[in-house]
Amino acid sequence: MKILVIEDHEFQREAMLMQLALIDQPIISEINTAASGKEALAMMASFNPDVLLCDLKMPEMDGITFLSYLSELSFGGSIIITSASSDIVLNTVQKMCLSYHLKVIGAISKPVKITTLKELLILASLEQQKHSVFLTSNTAKNKDFTEKELNHALEQGWIQPYFQPLVKLDNGDWFSCEALIRFNHPILGVLPPASFLPLLSKMQKDAELALLSIEYSLLHQQALQNRPVAINITPTTLMHDDFVDSILMIMEKHPHLSQKIYFEITESDALENTGRALESASRLAMHGFNLSIDDFGTGYSSLALLDTLPFNSLKIDMSFIRPMESNKTASAIVEACLLLSQRLQLKSVAEGVESLALWRHLQQLNCQLAQGYFIAAPMPVEHLKQWHIDWQLKVIKQQLAN
Template sequence: MDSKLSSLRILILEDQLFQRLVAEQVVAGLNIQLLLTAETSEDALQQLQEKGPVDLVLCDLDLPGMDGIEFIRHLANQKLADGVIVLSAMDASIIRTVEDMSQALGLKSLGHLPKPIHRNHLREMLEVYVNGETFDSFKPLLPSEQLLNEQELEEAVEQHQFILHYQPKVLLNDGQLIAVEALVRWQHPDLGLIHPVHFIPMMESSGMIEPLTINMIDLALIQIKAWQQQGREIPISINISATMLSNTSLPDMLMKKTKGMNIPPALLNLEITESSSISDVALALETLARFKLHGFALSIDDFGTGYASMQQLNRIPFSELKIDQSFVSNACKDDTHKAIVESNIHLAHRLNMQTVGEGVETQEDWQMLHDLNCDIAQGYFIARPMPADTLLGWEKQWLSKQPITPHKPAL
């Protein structure tokens, strides 16, 4: 996680208690400087007037008393925030109008998030904000006249405008490349490379996430085959939305694809986000069990950030546990986070699972994970996501660094 996040001041405006608590938990897990919450617009304005402006407001629209749209106007006129993220499941046209209005009022509009908030989506938005431009040279914000809509997204899927970048996963004991995670990017014909924070929430809410994911799996398999032809077998992890798990035909579809390309299923690692909601548990368990039966690797992503961690581990035959970067990036300076990381590693090893520490940003993070016997590291200390054709060049440069294997301190 970018250390700049620790300087952020954020207010959450949400009238529904459950949604407010979920949002508060997600934001608090990112270890920002100040977090305020409010149930009404009037309370939010009073807090901001008393405690001073914040960087960002996460704002619901349908509120009792003063609605969120009017609140945003007051927020801008009184200069009580720098930017706003809309929290709403309302019609997309209303949300786009509010985002447009926010920018016209001089606020930075980072987009919208469906409820309940997903940690990864929020974290990506905050990274967009604190860096002024997105990582990997993405555009930080889309001009108001170029706001994206569902028709554009559907056409982009049909025209194969989405591409994959790959982030290396390396062994902590010797630094060797062991796998990569595939991350989707939109190669827009006019706007250039667009960060997923701008399109994934809309794709999930509109039902387009499944065709996009199938396209991304096809790209990943093509890349695995290309590396095989170069004499390398590099597994690729790819995220599977929980909404897709009720499709029990997925295992057969992927088996057909891998068999047709003569690719071992184990080279495709399907990552399931632990905090994602599963609508039909029985169908999801069938799908996941059949994935495992046919040799696909299963990974539980962002472990510890949801509500049913132990139940998920008990129900689903995962082979890999990914420790969320909100714990990893703070473990060197926070004993509680370090204890959580250590406990997760110990639990995973007892269950014969490999562990991946996400968000490794510094040598200290690397050393800490190594000392706690974590298996694999992933993060910007190692490499940012990159196009496939640059991966092997990166690997050569990475392995030339000395030392890449830290030593354990003497006892």
């Protein structure tokens, strides 16, 4: 892991270097420093860090302006903001970075605590691992698929679901999996969803992908150990002419289908005013399928939908879960979502659990289910058996159960 520390105060800079020298995991291979945003930009012409530790108040070019310039460079590493600024300023800067598609994994108030710094570096390391499963060469990044190529990939079975486990926070038991579409290209390797999913959606393949995930899950019930699988569907999927009828046809062959799969409704804001989508969601619920709101808390209408459809669970968006250790606003939103789920007797799912600290915090708040890289990355179905063995050992070793 390569780190760039951007800090104008010499004492603070040296103190941070001393703390970094004491961290043995994750392994840090190289550290460089800069005293301003301007100096950092010049340095990054030849040095590509995995993690930036960035102050906000600096001479020549402050951290906020630096981060704005950084977005133009398409920086893909992790950013940790280190500042004595107020929580309101830190929160606003993090939202700015989100709009610029920069990956801010946390903000630390000064003086920096080594325990917090280590937790965030571990999270940065997990982010690296997450993207290492995808080929990151320029060939893969710049590959523009045609509709013909994607249709061929579907025919060949190269596009298929990977599975990310969800576990119970009180005892660590494996509860279910979420099916996430991946493209396992025979030459380019496993490709990031952004390289092919937008075109598949434009090709109106959303319903086909959902049905593909259902059929694939049914074929691999043994590897899934009969755990239920969450299938992502959008309002567009629900508005597809034959989607619900196709589900019911599969149900004729598999009478217990509603116990083996459930549906996570994404982009739920678009559902409220779409009568056809509401009709289809209601039909699924009527036939015993559980429904969950995905990315809960990111839109106004998701609140109204709780009173419209018979949802069984809500998944709190990772944009609130990840920063809740260092961001009071995010923590308060998570607590409010959990209180709402308890009052409405809905299962609560925390998405983006990527550290032991987050696991412990969510346990204390009585969240029911967790999903994230602390538990497992999305994986091929054949890897689930070994993951489950390793996870059970981790639960015991780290005393994750209450």
